[in-house]
Amino acid sequence: MTLDLKKIAESYKAKIEERRVIVCAGTACVANGALKVIDALKKEIEKAGISVRVDVHEENKNKKDLYLSKSGCHGFCQQGPLVTIMPENIFYVKVKPEDAAEIVETTLKNHQVVDRLLFVEPSDGKHAKNHNEITFYKRQNRVSLKESGHICPEDIEEYISEGGYEGAKKALTSMTSDEVCKLMLDSGLRGRGGAGFPTGKKWQFTLVNKSDVKYVVCNADEGDPGAFMDRSVMEGNPHSVLEGMLIAAKAIEGTKGYIYCRAEYPLAVKRVKKAIEDARSLGVLGKNIFGTDFSFDIEVMEGAGAFVCGEETALIHSIEGQRGMPTPKPPFPAKSGLFGKPTVINNVETLACVPLIMRNGAEWFKKLGSASSAGTKTFALTGHVANTGLVEVPFGTTLREIIFNIGGGVTDDQGKPMPDGFKAVQIGGPSGACLTPEHLDIPIDFDSVKAYGAIVGSGGLVVMNKNTCMVSVARFFMRFTQSESCGKCVLCREGTKQMLAMLDDIMNGDANEETLVKLEELAHAVSQGSLCGLGKTAPNPVLSTLKYFRDEYEAHVFNKKCPAKQCKALCAPEIDPAKCKGCTLCAKKCPVGAIEGAPGKVHKIDPEKCIKCGVCKETCKFGAVI
Amino acid sequence: MTGQTDAKLEQVCKIIEKHHSDGSKLIPILQEIQEVYRYLPEEVIDFTARKLKIPAAQVYGVATFYSHFALTPKGKYLVKVCNGTACHVKKSIPVLNAIVEKLKLSEGKMTTDDMLFTVETVSCLGACGLAPVMVINEDVHGMMTPTKAVAEIDKILAEEAAK
């Protein structure tokens, strides 16, 4: 029997209340107390005599005055917990359980806005009533994130009411596998997991390899530390990923699916598992889907904490129950992947785009992006920027637009605006590069950033202000890749260790000219002599900072100074003669007796004796130690 | 004591059966076993290998490769300080140092003698908007400062002392 999606959508719409309070229940908002906000709201609503339900399917089949629902991440976690009131579309931020009574009284009963709970635009101090008045959202083009933050992620019927599973139905009931591949190829969709490989092509390569068993694997390992768009999609709209996998399965004649999700995302795992169960009960997963002879099911596997398992061959070995070590390609997974069968591996965000392309057509998607990179891309904007969060923009958007307009500009370490503070932005995580003010106007897409030694990668964007030491940034990423190297290739295993040691030397003032030469040589050797992407790209942060911030390395090496004053070993204190009152306190406290001076006279630090412990700076009441 | 050991081993048997003694399910099996013991004791690793009919070396290989598997017992409270990029630039290391100092731990010793706390670093918990982030068992704490982090530890210490 064919499943009537239209009917499900209609019946859902008929049973849902127009009045709705949506509370974000993503990982970050829950951490901020969203569940307590929900409890408090429910209590206050009931106290006010308004009938409310928190589940449209179970709790009394009859309509109530109001539906109090949960959503996934809005990508604006910094402002959470977030509460949206429909149909007025009022958007409250940083809501506390204590605010529940006022929300109920003022907004739900008297239809007024609680001004103090609105988002205040940092640039002009104006209160924004809804998403459309907030620059952070207004300047985005939310396509794949559109429904996250609105629909209830645990309700398959609501997903269907938004047009969900129509794309899969179309693919399964009225298209051939070739046609599905061709549609993806025409749309220009490229993999969002890092490499940007055309998805349609990947599917075609897998389709041609005949086999009774073929796998569709969703890469939900999201290893880039600081990126969380995949988590947000899985938590906020898990069915879009399942539908994408179903369409991929049709395209390659796949028989079984796996979602490999990192274990650091317990809520995403829970939501995806629930979505799979619901999809099975409804019959969109399982045998003879939509009355066709096509069968497909999905299993979730949790990772166990190894970054390298995001690499596709390593991921395959991990699902097979082995150590997640990459193996050489060929054979490509398209030919011999999971358990030796043809396998297609796609990223979460890639798969979430697929149903939208099915629904709206290849041309629609293509028009969204730049010439070489179709569609939109979600970036995780973090670091020293006013609005941190998930930013979905068309490919071809500039860094300036993302950081200064959507992100609201650069901040100091305390989060206060720092108008001239922009120093660098790290794009693409540990495999990526640091770009500088001169790169702010490049339209970002898969190909454009390559010219500058960078990659779009998974879409991590870490903004850094002028107080950041670029050598220590490079060291941070080097330490990460060094500790995540699987150890198979000598150059990756030992080379990253040596590079890390050299960076430490530079930061400790133990480096000389040769260190810089050797560091650069070794960086090239590691990238050439490594098997997988981890080793190949591990030197990128070092190479890009050496290229764009060489003077900073040189200051460390030759002048033994850290211009950003972050590397402790290089921040030798000095006493400002204009400010020193000769109180002798610092001299008394100095553990090595490095400070000399008579009472009432300007004191002086002997740099030979000083061990740079910082005590004098803390001690001086007159700010004379700098 | 033996009674408890047997009960736990029985749970291990059930876990292995649930996965049809399938060696390719080694990782989920070890994950579930670790939930029972909170780490992977040596004899349980050997036992699992025999049950799955695979070499113990292979099970060890997997158990040592993935950072989530622990071969030594962990404390009752597992404190994970995120040191992903977003948290790092928002000063996660001072948070870590404050906790390490508070619990009198050091680089080579990250579990307290009373087995109450184990402190670890992780790379990104997906809550980067709240950086720096710390997780104690399941509870995520955002926008940490050294002072706030130590206060959370103090809270647990007080609760434990009251028990």
Ligand SMILES: Cc1cc2nc3c(=O)[nH]c(=O)nc-3n(C[C@H](O)[C@H](O)[C@H](O)COP(=O)(O)O)c2cc1C
């Ligand atoms: C070290 C390493 C880590 C990776 N981590 C991820 C990851 O966490 N998520 C992901 O989707 N792709 C990751 N990739 C890329 C995958 O190998 C693969 O290219 C991608 O999942 C393919 O999907 P796509 O074509 O949809 O992008 C990683 C690659 C390497 C070399």
Ligand code: SF4
């Ligand atoms: S490059 Fe590094 S991570 Fe990749 S296979 Fe070689 S050693 Fe392992």
Ligand code: SF4
């Ligand atoms: S403590 Fe400050 S004012 Fe006093 S002697 Fe030292 S530098 Fe001078």
Ligand code: SF4
């Ligand atoms: S930094 Fe420490 S050792 Fe150096 S002068 Fe100041 S107190 Fe003395």
Ligand code: FES
């Ligand atoms: S979890 Fe609520 S906005 Fe991200």
Ligand code: FES
């Ligand atoms: S970097 Fe710490 S939560 Fe993402």
